[in-house]
Amino acid sequence: MTPDRHRYCVIMCGGIGSRFWPYSRTNKPKQFIDFFGTGRSLLQMSFDRILPIVPKENIIVVTNAIYEPLVREQLPELDDSQVLLEPCRRNTAPCIAWAACHIMARDPQASMIVTPSDHLITNEAEFNRSVLRGFEFVEKNDALLTLGIHPTRPETGYGYIQIGQEVEPGILKVKTFTEKPDIELARVFVDSGEFFWNSGIFLWRAETIAEAFHSLAPDLAREFDKGQGIFGTDGEKAFINERFPACPSISVDFAIMEKAPNVYVECVDFGWSDLGTWSALYDNSPKNREANVTQNCNVMTYDSSGNIFAVRDEKLIVVSGIHDYIIADAGDVLLICPKSEEQRIKQMVNDVQVKFDDKYL
């Protein structure tokens, strides 16, 4: 089946992945890393995954300008009009507003899926079915659709979506969005059967999201309105470099999804993880006999189990008497931290910055 030529994909690829420091570094964040040793980075896997659904020339990558060389290297299939370079970081709302303008200039009838570049999806066939169904729904409804993941545990690191009335089989009105709950609340959510994880994957027609920006984030919409007639032309880059920094830094969840009246959730189940933490990476990776995750590195273990090793290149790691640790080596930085203490990594990165400036970030 040929992918529908009105369907577009926006891959958001500008994150800095600080939770995976030092394996993920400012100059090569998480999405550009071959996390599972498959030969493809998370970005490349995101690209590959959407290819059966969206024409190759309709896949747009939005990233920070400093990552242009990495995107070019990893996705040589993209031409200039498919790589949007943000001059600065402004969270997801400005990123999506720009991508919508860019796409509408090419195709006013466009529908689009917006997806992070650094998530893991293990059941691609189910993903494809879910996305096709989502496209069909938004193409015939004036709807902002988010994919809600069937929760398998009371995860405190995710946002939750409370479902309302079912409008089609598997597609429901959204009642509320709740940011990361504490563990007790997360348990209540999961037990209730009324809550789904917010995947951060969205579908809508370009026109629908543009209207939502105009009514719910008018300041932001106004910035992009100044570029009428410029999107898709040679002037787009200069316009963005001048105006993008003036946009407020705000997430699309906060600016649009939590406020819009026409928000729906498609309940899906395709083996998803946002890979937001080392523990998530550990849980989603193949393990050896001692329950160690060794990625694609040379590790020799003695009386050591439950560890995750993330080490680049040809390095050899020899460990003895280490259980349930993160061992991450990135050439000039080595991190050794219990998996249970990984929330400390953010503080560590701060401490490193205070002490060494940007040298090790």
Next chain:
Amino acid sequence: MTPDRHRYCVIMCGGIGSRFWPYSRTNKPKQFIDFFGTGRSLLQMSFDRILPIVPKENIIVVTNAIYEPLVREQLPELDDSQVLLEPCRRNTAPCIAWAACHIMARDPQASMIVTPSDHLITNEAEFNRSVLRGFEFVEKNDALLTLGIHPTRPETGYGYIQIGQEVEPGILKVKTFTEKPDIELARVFVDSGEFFWNSGIFLWRAETIAEAFHSLAPDLAREFDKGQGIFGTDGEKAFINERFPACPSISVDFAIMEKAPNVYVECVDFGWSDLGTWSALYDNSPKNREANVTQNCNVMTYDSSGNIFAVRDEKLIVVSGIHDYIIADAGDVLLICPKSEEQRIKQMVNDVQVKFDDKYL
């Protein structure tokens, strides 16, 4: 005081330091490393220490031929006649026999101190006094003198010397040598007051040790007798390259000291460690508030104490929840091992060799 021109020093510098793997590597063993971040390697410290006692031109370094560039780089003061290059490893007896022949060819009246290159001595003034006293003793007696260290704990990693009759204040006949005892025996030794640690530092006249070789290790002596008239000439190198490999691999302790009738011990106390283990290095290194030894590396610790970090260059180490470990990084190899399990390192090195050949040794 000008050092006596008949006094020589032989620094044995051919070891491969495998117990400190991977910080010490085959291509740059322990004695060539600046272990304490002072700017001087253990070899250079050994050289500096003997300079007040032995004329600079009388200091001889015996090493394996593969380490010639390292010796030249670290001790540019030495001329060609002061660097003896062994074509293969044959333990200490052949090394000392050659050095004695080399020195006798230059000065038949020579007396000499033989010392390892990789030990730590913290009280150099006391060391100097002890060595001067030892030279005086062997110069007027037909004696093989070893320096015995006053034991401060029941160390099982050292050899012990049992003392006999005192012949001069502080110099006694040796009754027995005992190799590494178990902990119970070590306690008995230390409590008895009759046992001293064998430092592996020896003094004698060149003539005395030559005679000892002839009577106690005649096969070995015969090999070197073939070189009569060649030592100290241009032909010495070719002779050694041809004949040295034929020598038995045997220690001077086993070949001579344990058998000779004229063996004496000078009881000394100058802050000595053979730095034979990571724990010894830990014990002898300055510690920070959390009792971590950080050598000269950038380490940030969280809830971590009692560790020893040995990391080259500018690398940053960030650790959390690690107590009493060895963390040694040598670029392409990282070792993490409890200090209490360091006797496993030898097995690990073997395993690494089986799996990767010499790549990481």
